[in-house]
Amino acid sequence: MENQEEDEVVLAKVTSEVEDNFEDEGLVSNSTLEKVAAAKKYIENHYNRRMRHIQQRKERRWVLEQKIASLDVSEKEQLELLEDLQRKETEYTRLMRNRLCVDDFDLLSIIGRGAFGEVRLCREKKTGNIYAMKKLKKSEMLSRGQVEHVRAERNLLAEVASDCIVKLYYSFQDPEYLYLIMEYLSGGDVMTLLMREETLTETVARFYIAQSVLAIESIHKHNYVHRDIKPDNLLLDKYGHMKLSDFGLCKPLDCRNISAMNVNEPLNDENINESIDGDENCSIGRRGRRWKSPLEQLQHWQINRRKLAYSTVGTPDYIAPEVLLKKGYGVECDWWSLGAIMYEMLVGYPPFYSDDPVTTCRKIVSWRTHLVFPEGARLTPEARDLICRLLCDSEHRLGSHGAGAEQIKAHTWFKDVEWEKLYEMDAAFKPVVNGELDTQNFMKFDEVECPKPARTGSGPSWKVSITPQNINFVGYTYRNFDAVRGSRHSLDIKGSVSPPRSSTDSTRSDSAIDYTKLSTGGDGSQQ
Amino acid sequence: MKAGRYEYRWADGTTMVSAPEYVELLMNWIETQIDNEHIFPKKTGEPFPPNFEDFVKRILRKLFRVYAHIYHSHFPKIVTLNEQAHLNTCFHRYLLFVSEFQLVDKEEMVPIQKLVETILKP
Numbered sequence: 001m002e003n004q005e006e007d008e009v010v011l012a013k014v015t016s017e018v019e020d021n022f023e024d025e026g027l028v029s030n031s032t033l034e035k036v037a038a039a040k041k042y043i044e045n046h047y048n049r050r051m052r053h054i055q056q057r058k059e060r061r062w063v064l065e066q067k068i069a070s071l072d073v074s075e076k077e078q079l080e081l082l083e084d085l086q087r088k089e090t091e092y093t094r095l096m097r098n099r100l101c102v103d104d105f106d107l108l109s110i111i112g113r114g115a116f117g118e119v120r121l122c123r124e125k126k127t128g129n130i131y132a133m134k135k136l137k138k139s140e141m142l143s144r145g146q147v148e149h150v151r152a153e154r155n156l157l158a159e160v161a162s163d164c165i166v167k168l169y170y171s172f173q174d175p176e177y178l179y180l181i182m183e184y185l186s187g188g189d190v191m192t193l194l195m196r197e198e199t200l201t202e203t204v205a206r207f208y209i210a211q212s213v214l215a216i217e218s219i220h221k222h223n224y225v226h227r228d229i230k231p232d233n234l235l236l237d238k239y240g241h242m243k244l245s246d247f248g249l250c251k252p253l254d255c256r257n258i259s260a261m262n263v264n265e266p267l268n269d270e271n272i273n274e275s276i277d278g279d280e281n282c283s284i285g286r287r288g289r290r291w292k293s294p295l296e297q298l299q300h301w302q303i304n305r306r307k308l309a310y311s312t313v314g315t316p317d318y319i320a321p322e323v324l325l326k327k328g329y330g331v332e333c334d335w336w337s338l339g340a341i342m343y344e345m346l347v348g349y350p351p352f353y354s355d356d357p358v359t360t361c362r363k364i365v366s367w368r369t370h371l372v373f374p375e376g377a378r379l380t381p382e383a384r385d386l387i388c389r390l391l392c393d394s395e396h397r398l399g400s401h402g403a404g405a406e407q408i409k410a411h412t413w414f415k416d417v418e419w420e421k422l423y424e425m426d427a428a429f430k431p432v433v434n435g436e437l438d439t440q441n442f443m444k445f446d447e448v449e450c451p452k453p454a455r456t457g458s459g460p461s462w463k464v465s466i467t468p469q470n471i472n473f474v475g476y477t478y479r480n481f482d483a484v485r486g487s488r489h490s491l492d493i494k495g496s497v498s499p500p501r502s503s504t505d506s507t508r509s510d511s512a513i514d515y516t517k518l519s520t521g522g523d524g525s526q527q
Numbered sequence: 528m529k530a531g532r533y534e535y536r537w538a539d540g541t542t543m544v545s546a547p548e549y550v551e552l553l554m555n556w557i558e559t560q561i562d563n564e565h566i567f568p569k570k571t572g573e574p575f576p577p578n579f580e581d582f583v584k585r586i587l588r589k590l591f592r593v594y595a596h597i598y599h600s601h602f603p604k605i606v607t608l609n610e611q612a613h614l615n616t617c618f619h620r621y622l623l624f625v626s627e628f629q630l631v632d633k634e635e636m637v638p639i640q641k642l643v644e645t646i647l648k649p
Contacts, residue, residue: 028604028607032608033608036608036610039610039613040610040613043613043616043617047616047620091571094569097561097567097569098569
């Protein structure tokens with residue numbers, strides 16, 4: 001009797017619960033919807049990452065097996081190599097479980113600063129390895145609409161394994177910041193190189209423009225458009241080889257005035273005397289009253305460049321007109337930037353330079369009128385031709401319409417370039433680097449005191465990672481397999497860290513001589 | 528926390544708590560387990576403890592209860608929120624994993640036995 005009553009009570013309870021449940025369906029709060037979206041994104045990212053990890057592990061195994069097959073090593077040695085890879089995979093799996101945070105690193109010098117954060121040298125406490133830590137403020141990313149840009153950067157760096165691109169080792173976040181732990185390239189960048197040297201010989205310029213072509217080709221193959229390639233994004237390692245970087249620490253233009261720009265309002269072009277010299281897209285102008293002399297241009301640029309390097313506002317000097325006008329743009333906008341950098345390497349200042357960024361933008365948009373080579377510039381016809389084919393409308397630009405890097409590589413200015421050996425041969429310029437902590441090739445930045453974030457932020461991390469505020473940054477954490485070091489038995493699957501040095505030949509010697517001349521203030525002869 | 532006619536209590540039967548409380552207590556406890564380097568070693572070459580499997584079984588057994596609660600008490604809402612594919616994917620993987628390595632006793636799975644049998648049916 002009592003048992004029967006108890007069962008009935010339980011059943012009734014369950015029934016009423018079900019009824020309550022259905023009533024709830026109509027009252028889904030915004031907070032719930034946000035949490036659902038965050039949960040979905042988290043789950044999708046989690047399984048995508050798992051699948052990618054498994055796939056990459058198979059690939060690493062396959063690559064090693066191919067290498068072993070091509071080597072003449074004993075069976076015992078083969079087993080040792082395979083066991084070493086297995087051990088590394090195990091350690092990598094453990095590494096994936098580590099919850100990294102900024103406290104795992106000793107923070108050293110600041111080597112860069114932008115609107116969204118800073119870059120500084122750091123040392124991983126556990127291993128002693130030296131890295132560059134890029135720190136980006138989440139609130140700034142959100143308020144400036146940069147979330148997708150940062151995600152794209154992290155995804156590109158995690159995906160591309162290339163000699164031409166700076167390497168990403170880890171990425172993680174805390175409630176306030178995103179962190180990228182990257183390869184430290186102690187040779188500085190092309191910007192600081194140009195600040196010291198003013199101009200480069202065509203031999204040196206050719207080397208770096210060619211390496212830049214390979215780098216841009218590399219990111220384009222992964223469907224990434226950089227849009228903001230400039231000398232300070234072209235980093236140099238300690239051997240002088242160039243790597244493309246700074247995809248997400250761009251300094252945003254102050255675009256308020258640019259949008260009001262009238263495209264049909266050329267700037268007093270009646271003051272400029274033009275003559276057609278060969279290419280119809282290229283104008284060689286004689287000095288007009290309004291414009292400074294080339295020497296004045298150079299001096300002003302050198303002063304302003306130093307200011308720009310320390311400011312958090314970017315320069316538009318290298319940005320393609322279609323990007324400035326906010327019309328649709330494609331990968332070819334990066335080739336325009338390359339043309340602007342090449343011009344600066346050979347002439348000494350950017351092609352559309354003005355003290356006023358808005359005027360610079362107007363010049364870029366009216367490039368037909370304002371692309372001018374100063375009278376004193378001694379460029380070979382091939383160099384001029386290449387610059388003019390890069391600084392032109394996007395329809396006719398080299399590399400557009402799917403032609404890509406091959407069309408640029410085929411240009412006669414690159415006639416003697418051995419594209420496959422660019423990262424194996426000695427670089428055209430050898431930076432001075434004293435020890436792995438040396439930052440002499442970077443600008444000096446003052447410390448700004450900022451409070452140290454707590455290791456886990458507020459509350460347990462599983463809670464933090466799923467909050468609606470963080471939905472934009474789900475899936476940011478990353479660890480590179482190369483962060484796990486092998487034993488002395490292991491083959492370096494991704495190639496040696498230090499590329500083998502080829503012996504210098506007469507071309508390299510010529511380059512060295514030319515560079516020495518430049519450093520002593522000589523004009524530098526053309527090749 | 529209920530799953531149909533079954534009720535789960537915290538601290539293995541001594542404390543009655545609501546489902547949200549139970550889930551939060553459980554997640555915090557699991558995080559503590561995973562962060563414990565004596566159970567889940569992080570350093571290179573450090574071995575797992577001899578009774579590692581017991582720890583794993585305990586975690587996975589308790590996680591099952593969360594799935595049971597969601598399927599029993601909230602599945603219509605999950606469908607309304609268009610989240611059932613995500614839930615099913617997670618549970619499917621969980622179930623295949625614990626089944627492959629026999630990490631959760633079958634008696635523990637009785638509350639959603641039909642669903643379990645459907646997924647595991649060859």
